[in-house]
Amino acid sequence: MNGFAYPRTPILGGIVGSTAYDLATANSDQDRLGVYQFTGSELLGLDQPEQSVVEHELSDVQMHELGKYVRLALKTNPTAYELLWLPTFEVSTPVGDELVSLRSAFLSARYVRDSYLGYANAQFTKLKGNDYEKFSAGGAGRVRKNARHMFRLIEQGYGLYTTGVLTIQVRNRDWFFHQLPEMTIEQITTEFERQATLFNDAASVLPENADRARINEFLIRTRRASVSDDAGNK
Incomplete structure (x- = not known):
């Protein structure tokens, strides 16, 4: 992990926006995007925390909880989906790496x-x-x-x-x-x-529909692991 402190512990995070596009100017802000996971207690508890976190103090940072992120990516929301194609990441974890490996499964x-x-x-x-x-x-x-x-x-x-x-x-x-x-x-x-x-x-090489079953399996398996890890730590 790099020295930047994301507001939630990310499974994947990096610099996006103008800097990534090579369109930054001297007046451009540095934008970061990250994905985090709910803990098992947050998933199962009565009150779930926010599914997105935004901060504008040291850097413009937006983070999405994994469930919300995959729903945005399934709609190919450009500002969210681009994270999966960054050439380098500030933060990368095994779960984040698997999410990146699924980037083509989101496409339709x-x-x-x-x-x-x-x-x-x-x-x-x-x-x-x-x-x-x-x-x-x-x-x-x-x-x-x-x-x-x-x-x-x-x-x-x-x-x-x-x-x-x-x-x-x-x-x-x-x-x-x-x-x-x-x-x-x-x-x-x-x-x-x-x-x-x-x-x-134009003619597209993309499928008519995204591979929702593959994405869903990843999300369920990852959340089950989160609940198990939380239980094992008590």
Whole structure:
């Protein structure tokens, strides 16, 4: 484990977001994502603690309990699912390693297309809600960030949809920081629509449905072990 103190003991954790995408700037926060497990007592007791924990003090950290995490990953929630494809982890345990080994079992063509295109469209909506002129005038960092993440989502989602592999780091950082800001809103709209259409019309290598049975078996087995370990320590 590295020196960073996660708010709950993680089974898997790492740096995600702009740093992982190679889209960080001097003003970017460092984002961390982690997965933790309920103890046996927490699983079986009357009052379960929170299924997600968020902190913003030393670093922006979001953690999900294993059950919630696998439900998010089964929907290919981009901000959660990307954790399983990081090239390196700050924290890794045997249970976390098994979770990573199951990353392809979470995939289904429909959810990947709908999630990544849906999030990209949400960024496009944010972009349209800002002052377009600021985008090319050297200001409005939020507008630039919306545009970068819009195209990053398209790039990542298309790659995952057509190859079954999620590449975290963008292919051409220079394009995102130098060419994209020089484009007019008309050019951005045209390029976004082109890429979105290409994504939507592409053939996928992914299965129609995720392997829910395999994920469910992992979750049940892991939770049973947690209860047994808790009982054995008393």
